[in-house]
Amino acid sequence: MAKTAVKVENVSVMFNLNKEKVDNIKEYLIKMVKRELRFTEFWALKNISFEVKQGERIGILGFNGAGKSTMLKVIAGVLKPTKGSVEVNGVIAPLLELGAGFDMNYSGSENIYLYGATMGYSRKYIQERYDEIVAFSELGDFIDVPVKNYSSGMRARLGFSIATAVEPQVLILDEVLSVGDAKFKIKSEAKIKSMFDKGVTVLFVSHNTAQVRRLCTKAILLDHGEIIAAGTADEVCDIYDKKVKSK
Amino acid sequence: MNTASKKIKISAYLQNLWKYRFLLVEIVRKNVKLQYRNSVLGIFWTFLQPLLTTLVLVLVFGGIFGKSNEGIVCYPIYLLCGRLLYEFFTQSTKRAMRSIRNSASVIKKVYVPKYIYPIANVLSNFVTFAISLSVLVVMMAYYMIFTDVAIRITPYILLSFVPIIILLVLCTGIGLILSTLNVFFKDIEYLYEVFCMLIFYATPIFYKVDALGANKFVQMGLMANPLYSIVSMFRSCVLFGEMWNWNHFFYASVFSLAMLGIGSLVFYKKQDKFILHI
Numbered sequence: 207m208a209k210t211a212v213k214v215e216n217v218s219v220m221f222n223l224n225k226e227k228v229d230n231i232k233e234y235l236i237k238m239v240k241r242e243l244r245f246t247e248f249w250a251l252k253n254i255s256f257e258v259k260q261g262e263r264i265g266i267l268g269f270n271g272a273g274k275s276t277m278l279k280v281i282a283g284v285l286k287p288t289k290g291s292v293e294v295n296g297v298i299a300p301l302l303e304l305g306a307g308f309d310m311n312y313s314g315s316e317n318i319y320l321y322g323a324t325m326g327y328s329r330k331y332i333q334e335r336y337d338e339i340v341a342f343s344e345l346g347d348f349i350d351v352p353v354k355n356y357s358s359g360m361r362a363r364l365g366f367s368i369a370t371a372v373e374p375q376v377l378i379l380d381e382v383l384s385v386g387d388a389k390f391k392i393k394s395e396a397k398i399k400s401m402f403d404k405g406v407t408v409l410f411v412s413h414n415t416a417q418v419r420r421l422c423t424k425a426i427l428l429d430h431g432e433i434i435a436a437g438t439a440d441e442v443c444d445i446y447d448k449k450v451k452s453k
Numbered sequence: 454m455n456t457a458s459k460k461i462k463i464s465a466y467l468q469n470l471w472k473y474r475f476l477l478v479e480i481v482r483k484n485v486k487l488q489y490r491n492s493v494l495g496i497f498w499t500f501l502q503p504l505l506t507t508l509v510l511v512l513v514f515g516g517i518f519g520k521s522n523e524g525i526v527c528y529p530i531y532l533l534c535g536r537l538l539y540e541f542f543t544q545s546t547k548r549a550m551r552s553i554r555n556s557a558s559v560i561k562k563v564y565v566p567k568y569i570y571p572i573a574n575v576l577s578n579f580v581t582f583a584i585s586l587s588v589l590v591v592m593m594a595y596y597m598i599f600t601d602v603a604i605r606i607t608p609y610i611l612l613s614f615v616p617i618i619i620l621l622v623l624c625t626g627i628g629l630i631l632s633t634l635n636v637f638f639k640d641i642e643y644l645y646e647v648f649c650m651l652i653f654y655a656t657p658i659f660y661k662v663d664a665l666g667a668n669k670f671v672q673m674g675l676m677a678n679p680l681y682s683i684v685s686m687f688r689s690c691v692l693f694g695e696m697w698n699w700n701h702f703f704y705a706s707v708f709s710l711a712m713l714g715i716g717s718l719v720f721y722k723k724q725d726k727f728i729l730h731i
Contacts, residue, residue, distance in 0.1 A: 222729075230638055230640045232640070234638070279561075282562070284562065284563065298564075300563055306559060306562040309487070312483060312486075316483070316486075319479055320479050322475075323475040323480075324565060326473055326475070326476070327475065328475045329478075329479070
């Protein structure tokens, strides 16, 4: 039996919603004295549990505000759940907003090492993959230019190349298959497919059921912070499509 | 929580720090590299900046307001010692303060131990500080060779790393506290700016405390400033060639370690809430 890659247990996430953002001491004190520091509780995720086995590819579906992004943040370890726990075995590569860890004044090649270190890899490890990353990103001579002068496509290409070159065990894909131009899109899909063959575990967030059916083995459907359907990709996509039509 | 699970937690913490040591190194490297990029003189500013500001201070306090330098052996060196340490203190704590907010884009997307950012910013300033210390060496050599000022170089100069280490601990602690506060209240940035100005005058950078003739309370107030103790220790070793006053040593060490303790605790308790505010 395959090992568990991601285990989500009874996870709930609560946000305090206050109408105005209080971010200075004066306002905070005034509101505290006036007893206006009231918050409305908002549960973005309510008691979610699921398990992803190694090599499984799971699609996460849901309408806007269903809690998909919150779910991914919890799994990526960025957001701590209010209740429950998440267990991840292996290195996660969150392919969300590619290039978020770049320093704009740093050149492309310098950013490769910085981004690699952000993911927990040593300079030596990245050095071994450096040529591959540069080749895949197709940046050529632009690699020595500060990233602030890059186009958004170039930035995303470099981010994608680094994040996939380090051979992560768990891949979080958030609509990233639309990186760059048509040519690069084909290339990046092929790269991700080749990672599938190596048995990478995938968490894929999308609104596109056709894509989920094509790429995923399983799926879950979130609505208002709860799992309302879970099963094979086709089953869940059918339910989702039906819900879309009935709206 | 029982002690056994506490132990496990601490070792897990250290393991995590070890895993992310590359990130620490990369951020330090980045900050040092980027600091003077696109400036014509580049790294030379590390030497030039303290030299020029010291020159201004010498002109102002040694010339125009000429009283403050009375009874100080080799005033420029005296000034430079104080200014170098002060500059490291303010620059590193200011950068650490902004570090969490500045790294918001990363912290929101990828898991990284967040304390890496304030610590890396203090360390990168420490690197530039260490480089700028060579200005002190050159200046002292100049004064010893070309003038007959009585600078006493004794084996105590080898102990000058002690006040520097204490200062590093102090900056890390205060940096952790400030970076946490700054996530929740951005006002801290403006308040701290004023506070640094206060520290500049409250640390005997350009004057001597006993030459002030101030009353007891003012003197006590000045003594409460840990930077005063650290600067005094540093000057004892480097400039006066004598052992430091042990009261200074104990006060500065205890104060700095307490700051580090408070800083780590505050940061640890609040770090999970950062993402909701940045």
